[in-house]
Amino acid sequence: MVHVHGRQFHLTNGLVSYIFEANEYGKLLNLYFGAGVPDREDFDYLVEYQHRPMSSCPQEGNLLYSLEHLRQEFPEYGASDYRRPAISVRQPNGSAITNLEYTGFRIIEGKPGLSGLPALYVDSTDDAKTLEVVLLDKLAGLRVRLWYSVIADLPIIARSARVENIGAEALEIERLVSFNLDLPDADYEMTELTGAWARERNVERHRLHSGTQTVESLRASSGHFFNPVSALARPGTNEHSGQVVAAAFIYSGSYEISAQVDTYGVTRLQVGFDDFDFHWHLGAGETFQTPEALMSFTVEGYNGMSQTFHDVVRKHLVRGPWRDKERPILINNWEATYFDFDEDKLVSIARKAHDAGVELFVLDDGWFGDRQDDTSGLGDWYPNPRRLPHGLKSLVQRINDLGMLFGLWFEPEMISKKSKLYEAHPDWVIRTPGRAMSHGRNEYVLNFADDKVVDGIYEQMKALLSSADISYIKWDMNRNISEGYDATRGFERQGELFHRYVLGVYKLHELLLQAFPNLLIEGCSSGGGRFDLGMLYYTPQIWASDNTDAVARMKIQYGTSMFYPLGSMGSHVSIVPNHQSGRVTPLCTRASVAMFGTFGYELDLARLSTRDYEEVKAQIAFFKRFREVIHAGVFYRLVSPFEGQRDAAAWMAVSEDRRTAIVGDYHMLAVPNSAFKRLYLEGLDAKMHYKVHCTGVSSIEGLIFTGSELMKVGMVSSDASSGESGGVNPLGETEDFASRLFVLSAQD
Numbered sequence: 041m042v043h044v045h046g047r048q049f050h051l052t053n054g055l056v057s058y059i060f061e062a063n064e065y066g067k068l069l070n071l072y073f074g075a076g077v078p079d080r081e082d083f084d085y086l087v088e089y090q091h092r093p094m095s096s097c098p099q100e101g102n103l104l105y106s107l108e109h110l111r112q113e114f115p116e117y118g119a120s121d122y123r124r125p126a127i128s129v130r131q132p133n134g135s136a137i138t139n140l141e142y143t144g145f146r147i148i149e150g151k152p153g154l155s156g157l158p159a160l161y162v163d164s165t166d167d168a169k170t171l172e173v174v175l176l177d178k179l180a181g182l183r184v185r186l187w188y189s190v191i192a193d194l195p196i197i198a199r200s201a202r203v204e205n206i207g208a209e210a211l212e213i214e215r216l217v218s219f220n221l222d223l224p225d226a227d228y229e230m231t232e233l234t235g236a237w238a239r240e241r242n243v244e245r246h247r248l249h250s251g252t253q254t255v256e257s258l259r260a261s262s263g264h265f266f267n268p269v270s271a272l273a274r275p276g277t278n279e280h281s282g283q284v285v286a287a288a289f290i291y292s293g294s295y296e297i298s299a300q301v302d303t304y305g306v307t308r309l310q311v312g313f314d315d316f317d318f319h320w321h322l323g324a325g326e327t328f329q330t331p332e333a334l335m336s337f338t339v340e341g342y343n344g345m346s347q348t349f350h351d352v353v354r355k356h357l358v359r360g361p362w363r364d365k366e367r368p369i370l371i372n373n374w375e376a377t378y379f380d381f382d383e384d385k386l387v388s389i390a391r392k393a394h395d396a397g398v399e400l401f402v403l404d405d406g407w408f409g410d411r412q413d414d415t416s417g418l419g420d421w422y423p424n425p426r427r428l429p430h431g432l433k434s435l436v437q438r439i440n441d442l443g444m445l446f447g448l449w450f451e452p453e454m455i456s457k458k459s460k461l462y463e464a465h466p467d468w469v470i471r472t473p474g475r476a477m478s479h480g481r482n483e484y485v486l487n488f489a490d491d492k493v494v495d496g497i498y499e500q501m502k503a504l505l506s507s508a509d510i511s512y513i514k515w516d517m518n519r520n521i522s523e524g525y526d527a528t529r530g531f532e533r534q535g536e537l538f539h540r541y542v543l544g545v546y547k548l549h550e551l552l553l554q555a556f557p558n559l560l561i562e563g564c565s566s567g568g569g570r571f572d573l574g575m576l577y578y579t580p581q582i583w584a585s586d587n588t589d590a591v592a593r594m595k596i597q598y599g600t601s602m603f604y605p606l607g608s609m610g611s612h613v614s615i616v617p618n619h620q621s622g623r624v625t626p627l628c629t630r631a632s633v634a635m636f637g638t639f640g641y642e643l644d645l646a647r648l649s650t651r652d653y654e655e656v657k658a659q660i661a662f663f664k665r666f667r668e669v670i671h672a673g674v675f676y677r678l679v680s681p682f683e684g685q686r687d688a689a690a691w692m693a694v695s696e697d698r699r700t701a702i703v704g705d706y707h708m709l710a711v712p713n714s715a716f717k718r719l720y721l722e723g724l725d726a727k728m729h730y731k732v733h734c735t736g737v738s739s740i741e742g743l744i745f746t747g748s749e750l751m752k753v754g755m756v757s758s759d760a761s762s763g764e765s766g767g768v769n770p771l772g773e774t775e776d777f778a779s780r781l782f783v784l785s786a787q788d
Contacts, residue, residue, distance in 0.1 A: 052079070053190050056073075058072070059073075065141070066141025068173065068175070068186075070112060072086060073223070090104065108120055108123070114140065114220060124310060125215060127203070130211065131180050140182065145174065158290050158574045158577030169189070182204070187201070198332050200332045203328045205324055210322060216318070217312025218333035219333040227275065228299075231245050233267035235596075235599075237566055249301065250301050252301075257294050258317055260294055260524070262291070263570075264569040269286070271285070272309065280343055282341045289311050289331060289573065290331055294317055296314040297309075312330065321535075347674055353604065368399035368400040371400070377644070383434065388646065392644075394443060396657045396660055408420060416459060419486070449513070468486050473527070475523050478523060483518065494548050502551075514583070521538065525537065560580065563583065564582065581638045590634070598691070605675070611639060612641055613630040626775060626777060628659075632704055636704055639667075662735070673693040676722040687709060687711075688708065700783070701723070707774075717758045729745070729787045737759075738771070
């Protein structure tokens with residue numbers, strides 16, 4: 041809705057409202073972001089002016105007007121605002137002072153895409169509307185187009201910016217964010233997803249304080265250490281209630297999410313490129329498009345926030361046939377064989393897995409070039425003649441003849457010095473002239489900022505994928521760029537390397553999906569090192585972590601679910617002792633954690649006991665029965681493994697019609713004679729009656745309860761630790777790292 045002669049804007053779908061205006065001086069001021077509110081002709085009363093000492097005032101004679109004390113949409117530094125800007129552009133005379141003024145708007149039906157970048161989409165123009173607002177600095181020859189897209193059925197707004205050089209001389213973009221939101225106060229707790237390799241996306245919260253708090257990556261990837269998402273929640277907010285403002289970046293490279301709190305309590309939330317390693321030379325007539333950022337609002341706590349992002353990923357980000365298709369249960373040979381395999385050994389593993397109900401066999405590292413260990417072969421994407429003397433086609437055919445799909449591991453962004461590709465093209469490697477090259481895992485990074493490198497790798501992959509019936513690829517990336525330098529470009533464009541590299545990664549994905557539209561790509565970066573919304577546009581699922589230990593995975597998957605849906609999380613049952621932690625956990629727990637993901641196995645089923653193998657078959661049958669509920673249902677976190685001394689975790693998925701729910705209940709170390717336990721469920725129909733079935737011993741097996749009881753009174757989840765183990769205990773035996781799955785079925 042547009043008011044006051046086209047200078048005031050109210051973006052709303054009834055669920056959320058975003059209100060801003062262009063004032064009489066051409067500056068965009070933010071008036072409100074939050075729950076949907078009724079429209080009115082004029083919201084100008086929300087602009088507050090006051091003269092404050094030490095303020096700079098850009099309008100002569102007007103002591104009330106200072107940009108330092110106004111909440112802005114696209115702020116600039118140095119012309120009375122001294123906070124972090126949304127944009128900084130160096131001009132030919134050396135100045136970075138700009139004065140972008142509002143010149144007009146247009147409304148676009150639907151949701152435009154972004155060339156070369158991932159972005160939200162809608163199936164129909166009725167599902168979204170987009171506002172374009174145009175800003176102009178005539179003196180600098182600079183024009184900026186801001187895009188705001190409102191999705192019809194979700195409390196979320198997508199925002200990006202397009203910068204245009206309409207002058208005669210080059211400009212240098214030194215800072216640029218995709219969205220800026222000035223909030224009227226700082227009474228928030230900031231949630232971050234932090235960690236490292238094998239312990240990705242742990243949930244951390246802290247109160248906002250004066251100054252700047254930042255989540256960032258300087259790695260040309262989103263990284264294991266911080267994730268390009270954040271939430272600001274009112275104190276006291278929990279999983280089920282409370283106001284949350286959330287931000288996320290649809291991007292896979294270096295980024296910055298910052299919350300700057302000034303001494304007047306205003307919070308400036310920004311999402312965009314990290315300006316430490318970003319600099320863009322914008323020639324005359326050239327344009328630059330930022331990636332898209334998302335912001336959402338809810339009063340339904342962290343679960344409400346998560347459900348919004350789960351919906352937007354499933355309905356408006358993941359594309360192609362795998363958006364709605366059931367993802368296949370897979371078995372990956374890596375932890376079963378590492379580099380020690382041949383065709384017959386692989387077929388033997390696949391046959392046992394097929395008999396158990398597995399649908400996809402994935403051949404991991406070691407199948408290509410002269411790959412004998414991790415020092416050689418990367419870049420040579422043809423079958424390893426020592427391990428696969430009959431090539432891939434023979435192996436794939438034998439796997440397909442079993443009735444299974446076939447998948448293959450790649451690491452297309454990397455190269456080994458011991459490879460034919462390196463011998464032919466050492467110039468394709470990223471390196472700084474005259475400097476030593478750092479390596480990671482004995483590998484080096486190809487310059488995906490160079491189109492000929494991307495095209496060269498694509499031709500190899502295309503030839504291989506065309507040679508056999510390959511349905512899936514696992515795309516790995518095991519190190520970050522060091523000694524960054526783009527030998528194909530000059531001095532003024534070296535700050536573009538990291539972003540151009542990411543664009544090259546996106547380009548290769550797009551080329552493969554255009555050539556093989558039914559291909560399922562699972563992203564991976566030493567596990568969860570590039571788990572972000574940008575990759576989910578191309579890869580509907582991502583390996584959540586190289587750590588397959590079920591106990592560690594409870595935290596990893598719990599944290600990941602804050603923004604990412606269950607169907608995006610690659611999650612497998614692996615062998616014990618676990619290869620990352622050395623921990624031994626029950627087979628049922630390994631499966632009941634992995635089921636709240638894409639689900640698969642990473643072991644040789646032939647090495648299991650008969651009893652364990654029969655249990656695996658039962659697990660697979662269970663997952664196939666409830667796969668749609670888990671992946672397409674509404675997810676609720678019930679008990680956090682990050683909080684208190686509970687030593688437990690719990691979550692649940694509820695079908696859209698609320699007739700079926702699957703509850704995962706997990707306990708860590710067994711404590712004898714412990715307290716009775718009760719879970720308070722969420723998302724059920726209060727009036728429906730539900731019959732409870734438990735995969736383990738439970739005192740409520742087969743009983744029927746109303747949804748109201750299960751949510752308000754709670755579901756009894758006591759196990760054998762609530763007393764003395766053995767003897768007359770009616771709940772069976774207990775053990776460390778125990779788990780149970782409860783199935784709730786509506787009764788007519």
